[in-house]
Amino acid sequence: xxxxxxHLDTGHTELTEVPAPGPTTGSLLILTSHSLVSLGTxxxxxxxxxxxxxxxxxxxxxxxxxxxxxxxxxxxxPTIKAIRGKxxxxxxxxxCQVGQVIDQGGDPNFTAGDRVISNGSHAEVVSVKSxxxxxxxxNVLSADATFTPLAAIALNxxxxxxxxPGSRIVVSGLGLIGQLAVRILKxxxxxxxxxDLNPDKCAxxxxxxxxxxxxxxxxxxxxxxxxxxxxxxxxxxxxxASSPSHDIISQSAQSCRHHGKIVLVGVIGLNLKRGDFYxxxxxxxxxxxxxxxxxxxxxxxxxNFKRVLELMSQGKLVVHDLISIQKSIDEAPEVYxxxxxxxxxxxxxxxxxxxxxxxxxxxxxxxxxxxGLRVGILGTGNFTQRTLLPELMALDQPPQLEVLVSAQxxxxxxxxxxxxxxSVATDPAAVFKNRNIKAVFISTRHHLxxxxxxxxxxxxxxxxxxxxxxLTEPEIDLIEKSAKTSSAILMVGFNRRFAPxxxxxRKIIAAQVGPKTITININAGSLPPDHWTLNPxxxxxxxxGEACHFIDLLRFLISAPISQVMLVDRFTDGQDGGKYKLExxxxxxxxxxxxxxxxKTVPKEMIHVSGAGWNLEIxxxxxxxxxxxxxxxxxxxxxxxxxxxxxxxxxxxxxxVESHQxxxxxxxxxxxxxxxxxxxxxxxxx
Numbered sequence: 293x294x295x296x297x298x299h300l301d302t303g304h305t306e307l308t309e310v311p312a313p314g315p316t317t318g319s320l321l322i323l324t325s326h327s328l329v330s331l332g333t334x335x336x337x338x339x340x341x342x343x344x345x346x347x348x349x350x351x352x353x354x355x356x357x358x359x360x361x362x363x364x365x366x367x368x369x370p371t372i373k374a375i376r377g378k379x380x381x382x383x384x385x386x387x388c389q390v391g392q393v394i395d396q397g398g399d400p401n402f403t404a405g406d407r408v409i410s411n412g413s414h415a416e417v418v419s420v421k422s423x424x425x426x427x428x429x430x431n432v433l434s435a436d437a438t439f440t441p442l443a444a445i446a447l448n449x450x451x452x453x454x455x456x457p458g459s460r461i462v463v464s465g466l467g468l469i470g471q472l473a474v475r476i477l478k479x480x481x482x483x484x485x486x487x488d489l490n491p492d493k494c495a496x497x498x499x500x501x502x503x504x505x506x507x508x509x510x511x512x513x514x515x516x517x518x519x520x521x522x523x524x525x526x527x528x529x530x531x532x533a534s535s536p537s538h539d540i541i542s543q544s545a546q547s548c549r550h551h552g553k554i555v556l557v558g559v560i561g562l563n564l565k566r567g568d569f570y571x572x573x574x575x576x577x578x579x580x581x582x583x584x585x586x587x588x589x590x591x592x593x594x595x596n597f598k599r600v601l602e603l604m605s606q607g608k609l610v611v612h613d614l615i616s617i618q619k620s621i622d623e624a625p626e627v628y629x630x631x632x633x634x635x636x637x638x639x640x641x642x643x644x645x646x647x648x649x650x651x652x653x654x655x656x657x658x659x660x661x662x663x664g665l666r667v668g669i670l671g672t673g674n675f676t677q678r679t680l681l682p683e684l685m686a687l688d689q690p691p692q693l694e695v696l697v698s699a700q701x702x703x704x705x706x707x708x709x710x711x712x713x714x715s716v717a718t719d720p721a722a723v724f725k726n727r728n729i730k731a732v733f734i735s736t737r738h739h740l741x742x743x744x745x746x747x748x749x750x751x752x753x754x755x756x757x758x759x760x761x762x763l764t765e766p767e768i769d770l771i772e773k774s775a776k777t778s779s780a781i782l783m784v785g786f787n788r789r790f791a792p793x794x795x796x797x798r799k800i801i802a803a804q805v806g807p808k809t810i811t812i813n814i815n816a817g818s819l820p821p822d823h824w825t826l827n828p829x830x831x832x833x834x835x836x837g838e839a840c841h842f843i844d845l846l847r848f849l850i851s852a853p854i855s856q857v858m859l860v861d862r863f864t865d866g867q868d869g870g871k872y873k874l875e876x877x878x879x880x881x882x883x884x885x886x887x888x889x890x891x892k893t894v895p896k897e898m899i900h901v902s903g904a905g906w907n908l909e910i911x912x913x914x915x916x917x918x919x920x921x922x923x924x925x926x927x928x929x930x931x932x933x934x935x936x937x938x939x940x941x942x943x944x945x946x947x948x949v950e951s952h953q954x955x956x957x958x959x960x961x962x963x964x965x966x967x968x969x970x971x972x973x974x975x976x977x978x
Contacts, residue, residue, distance in 0.1 A: 293416035293649045296624050297382040297702055298334075305628045306382065307621070310701035311652050311718045313419035320402055320410065320422050321395040323649065327414045327621075328388035328438035329639035331468055332534060332558075335631040381677060384702050386414035388441045390434045391643075394650075397422060409440040409597055411582070414624065414641060416649045419699070423587035426597035429605035435618070435640050436604060439472065439611045443603075444582035444596035446473035446532065449557040450480070451591070452577050453528040457481030460526045462517060462547060463502070464540055465533025465558055466493040468637050471614060473530055473557075474502050476600075479608040485520055487513050488533075490634055512539075517547040525549030525572065531556045538563040541576075548574045555579050585822070614638040653695075653717035656708055659728070665691040665950050668723030668753075670744055671735035672698040672707045675758065680735060680785075681711050683938040684946075691946055694729050695722045698736075720744065724751055731780075731949045734758060737824060738832045742767035745782070746774045754780040754949045756942075759840050761966040763832040768970070772963050781955040783945050784962050788841050789848035790937030790944065793916050796926050797901060797908060798849050804903045804921070807879035810849060811900045812842045815890040818867050826868055833973045834868040839886045840969035844957075846874055846882035847965055849901070853877050854968055859975040863888065872972055 293312045298305055315321050389412035396402040399422040410425040412418030428437045446469050455461060459482045463473050466488035474497045477484050484502040488494050494504035503520055505513040517526060529544040531554065538561035544554045545568035554576045556562075569576070583593035603609035618640040619627050630636050669676060684690060693713035698704040701718050708716040715722070723732055724747055732748040734741055734757040742762040748755045749771075761784050762768045775782040788794055801808055816838065825831035825838070847854060853876065860871035860883075867888035874882040895912040902908075906920025913934045915927030944956035955962075 293646075293651070293701075294621055295413065295415035295702055296385045296621075298385050299382045305385070305625055307624045308705065309648070309654065310415075310705045311654050311716055312417040312650050312701065313699060313718050314652055315395040315397060316419055316699065317398050318421060319397045319419045320393050320399070320408065320425050321397065322389070322391040322408060322410060322412060322418050322420060322425075323394050323645075324389055324391040324412070324416050324418060324643045326390045326434045326438050326643065327386055327412075327641045328442070329386065329414075329627065329631075329641065330388060330442060331631060331636065331639070333387070334385050334628075382702065382706055384413035384415065384700075387411040388438045389413065389415075389418055389420075390428065390437045391418070402427070407434065409437050409601065411441050411593070414621070416621070416643055416646065421585075423592065423594050424585065426594055426601060429601055432601060432604045433612065435615060435642075436611050437601065438640060439614065439638065440597050440600045440604075441582050441593075442469055443472045443476065443600040443609065443611070444593060445469055445557060445579070446530075447476055447596050447600055448581065448583050448591065449473070449530050449532075449555045449579035450476055451596075452555045452579055453530065453553050455480060455482050455528065458483065459528065460485070460521055462487065462526050462529040462544065463497075464529060464531045464544060465535075466490070466497050466504075467532065467534070468614065469557060470532040471496060471500075471637065472609075472611070473532055474500050475609055475611075476603065477530075478502070479603055485517055485526065492635060496637075512543060514543050514546045521549070525552055528553040528555065531558050531560060533558045533560055535559075536561050542568050545569050545572075545574045545576075548572055551575070553577065611638075615640050618642060620644065652719045653715055653722050654701075654705070655715045657712075657714050659694070659714050660692065662692065664689075665730055665946055666694045666728045667691045667731045667733060668695045668697065668726060668729040669693065669707075669713075669733045669735065670697050670720055670723060670740075671737075671758075672696055672704045673735065676733075676735045677703070677707050679938060680733065680758075680942075681707060684733075684942050685711050686939065687943050687946065689946070691731070694726060697723055720747075724748065724753070729753060731756065731946070737830055738763055738837050739830050742771060745771050749774040749778040749780055749782065752779045754945075755782050756785060756945050757782070758785040759838070760784075760832065760836050760969055761962060763836060763970065765967060765970055768963060768966050772959070775959055781948055781953075782959060782962065783941075783948075783955045783957055784844075784966070785941065786841060786844040786848075786957060786962075786965070787937040787941040788845045789957070790940035791913055792935055792937070792940070793910050793913055793927060794845065794848065794937060796916060797899070797910060798851070800908060800921055800924055801849055801901060801903075802851065804906060806904050807881070808850060808901060808903045809881050809883075810846055810902075811883040811885070812845065813885045813898045813900075814839070814842060814887060815892075815894045815896045816867075816869065816886055816888050817890075817892065818888050821866055826866070834888075835870060835886065836969045836973035839870075839884060839972070840965060842884050842886075843874070843969055843972070844961075844965045845899075846876075846884070847961060850876050850878065850880045850882065852880065853964060857968055857972055857975075859972075859977070862975065862977055865889070870972075870975075872975075874968075 393406040407428045410420040412420045462485045464487045486497040486502045486504040550572045556578045583596040615638045616636045696708045704716045731754040856875040858873045863869040869888040872884045899910040908918030914932040918924040
């Protein structure tokens with residue numbers, strides 16, 4: 293299928309063939325008929341991509357501190373590589389899509405054949421969560437319905453203003469969202485005052501019944517607004533402008549009556565002055581785009597979509613005149629040259645049915661007849677693109693990438709081209725049914741690991757599964773059974789035990805008599821509250837999903853089974869952190885402090901080991917320092933390349949597969965660590 297991608301490193305906008313997504317529970321699979329280019333968001337992304345490195349920094353000054361913090365903990369070169377890696381990955385453009393449902397993903401509110409609006413991208417087929425979709429009334433044209441997400445952005449801000457018929461509202465910024473806001477406000481009986489630098493945009497708003505102020509450089513609309521209201525001030529201001537100016541927020545506050553409201557939909561300078569808000573007790577609120585990304589909420593995106601479509605169906609919101617250009621998807625690269633044209637409002641893209649639309653695998657090059665190890669990759673997210681694939685293909689004897697698979701084909705295609713894979717797909721069966729593939733790397737979301745691991749082992753395909761192995765003990769039981777009966781091997785990506793400093797520390801620890809005490813402090817940082825890792829059904833939580841690394845590291849360093857785990861503390865801030873005490877059969881003790889509230893300048897991983905008369909400390913996998921044992925010091929600190937063992941672990945696994953040797957991590961240790969990770973995730977305070 294065809295899809296539009298934006299390269300943030302070069303600014304190049306590309307129309308390319310990618311594998312189509314497939315059916316997914318909870319998502320609608322939609323065959324696209326129309327989509328709308330968002331002049332604001334997409335223009336911003338294109339311009340950001342074309343900007344120089346210095347200009348990119350100036351556009352995102354708030355990220356500078358994050359970069360400096362990463363340099364202080366990870367080093368300069370790894371930080372530069374991480375930034376370049378992130379910018380080099382193309383992103384899909386668009387979020388205003390109309391099409392016909394092919395598969396409803398189990399949602400009883402939709403059926404195959406429904407015509408729907410979604411926030412899907414510019415692609416011939418999209419897979420979108422069903423709560424980000426809405427059915428289109430029969431009397432609304434598909435091209436008109438594509439305006440729904442943009443109109444929902446305006447509507448969400450308007451709803452926060454709590455207007456009533458006769459309310460006087462200023463719309464600051466009369467671009468496409470501003471124009472839609474004017475029309476929705478008029479439909480709800482409000483009086484509207486528009487502000488924009490472009491006289492043509494003002495004229496268009498005036499045709500809809502708005503009073504307008506044609507702003508000029510350094511002009512101030514406050515006196516005109518106060519005159520319009522007889523000196524009383526307006527009930528509210530909806531800011532839809534995109535400008536670095538701090539004057540807009542100041543003038544908006546000065547224009548409001550007592551207890552007036554300002555809602556920000558656009559992006560402006562926010563140097564708020566107390567005096568502007570103080571006298572009339574003006575309130576300020578930021579709107580969340582087109583609404584909450586969840587189902588069954590009055591302020592959800594889906595609810596706003598439905599309200600917009602209802603206005604269109606009733607003839608209260610007319611948008612067809614806002615379509616300035618209508619082109620075929622095949623002409624998309626040319627269309628993007630119009631983004632800077634001030635006369636353009638809506639750019640509509642039209643799609644045509646093609647037999648290639650639903651193809652889920654694309655062959656990029658002929659399969660070779662070489663006898664080397666051939667592998668398949670399931671999941672091409674950030675970890676796969678920035679760590680797994682670069683480390684795997686940098687091995688002295690790298691395997692052949694037979695198939696790369698992910699739910700969304702765009703990221704897979706980018707990785708496949710970069711690392712010279714033979715084909716890309718969105719269906720895991722492309723890996724499991726390929727008899728040439730002898731090893732499968734599983735880097736999908738956590739809830740899929742167990743099923744995919746068992747499937748591969750039953751196909752006699754060796755498995756490298758990124759942590760965690762599974763989310764429940766019954767899943768672990770099934771995997772253990774499959775691993776014991778399969779001719780293939782199983783390994784979990786517990787790379788820390790393969791790190792040079794971990795190997796160095798284990799050698800020292802093994803030579804010392806008596807029990808040891810090991811404390812591992814992890815500066816894990818915080819995740820967005822809606823991050824999938826924090827979702828029990830999908831990610832399982834951060835202890836089973838991430839802290840399992842350090843359970844395995846303790847098991848490796850101490851070289852004895854875990855006998856007992858006790859909960860020391862469990863944080864309740866929603867970030868799933870905690871502190872645990874682990875006891876081992878040899879009398880040693882381990883502590884895992886998985887912390888989520890530390891500054892980014894604090895090293896991410898610190899390991900402290902002590903025994904009778906000696907100790908050592910590993911600092912962020914860059915150096916080992918200690919006393920009491922000869923030869924304990926190793927590494928050069930910040931100037932030492934951070935090595936968490938990825939390369940050594942991958943080399944050990946691929947060698948074991950090719951030479952038909954046992955897994956580099958014994959199966960009993962994999963199962964033991966995985967069981968304790970599941971149990972520790974479930975531990976809570978009494």
